[in-house]
Every structure is written in structure tokens, then in C-alpha cells.
Amino acid sequence: MDGFTVIAEPTRRAIVDRLRVAESDVGALVRALELSQSLVSKHLRVLRDAGVVEAQIVGKRRVYRLSADPLPDVVAWVQPYLRVWTASFDRLDEALDAEDSDGT
Numbered sequence: 001m002d003g004f005t006v007i008a009e010p011t012r013r014a015i016v017d018r019l020r021v022a023e024s025d026v027g028a029l030v031r032a033l034e035l036s037q038s039l040v041s042k043h044l045r046v047l048r049d050a051g052v053v054e055a056q057i058v059g060k061r062r063v064y065r066l067s068a069d070p071l072p073d074v075v076a077w078v079q080p081y082l083r084v085w086t087a088s089f090d091r092l093d094e095a096l097d098a099e100d101s102d103g104t
Contacts, residue, residue, distance in 0.1 A: 002073050018033070024065075025063050
């Protein structure tokens with residue numbers, strides 16, 4: 001499954017957003033997202049199979065975290081847009097700096 005299909009589903013995006021902030025076990029995700037354990041587990045399985053998250057056994061818990069390179073196809077697609085936006089913001093920053101230095 002490609003990265004776009006993975007993140008197209010809102011529950012999976014919510015899980016990825018939570019794991020971006022901190023690793024978590026299923027129980028914490030269930031409480032935070034107010035979803036059933038079976039639904040969260042189903043989505044975690046999809047995310048794990050797609051290489052977006054990794055699981056580690058800690059005692060009796062399975063703790064999930066984002067993989068080091070979770071959505072390479074999405075990042076590759078977005079990268080050209082980031083370059084364009086960054087260049088535009090750099091030009092805006094330069095224009096604002098020039099305006100400030102002119103005293104206007």
C-alpha cells in the first residue's frame with residue numbers, strides 16, 4: 001500500500017499525528033482517539049505493514065513509534081513543492097528586510 005493510501009484514512013492520520021509527538025501503546029491510543037481497541041489495532045496493523053510505524057515489546061505492552069523513514073513516496077512528492085514555497089518565502093523575507101532597512 002502506498003503512503004498516500006495509508007494517510008488517506010482519517011483514523012490512520014490521527015494515529016500518525018499522535019505518534020509524531022510521542023510513542024504510545026494501543027491503550028493510550030484508544031483513550032486519546034476515543035476509538036475501540038480493535039479498530040486502533042486494525043489501523044496499526046496497516047501502518048506497520050506499510051512501514052509507517054514500528055512496534056517494540058516493552059513488558060506486556062507493544063509500544064508503537066513512527067519509523068525512521070515513514071512515508072518516502074509522500075515526502076518525494078511534496079519535496080518539489082517545498083522547494084518552491086521555501087524560495088518564495090526567502091524572497092519575501094529579503095523584500096521585508098530591504099523594506100525595514102530603507103526605513104519605510
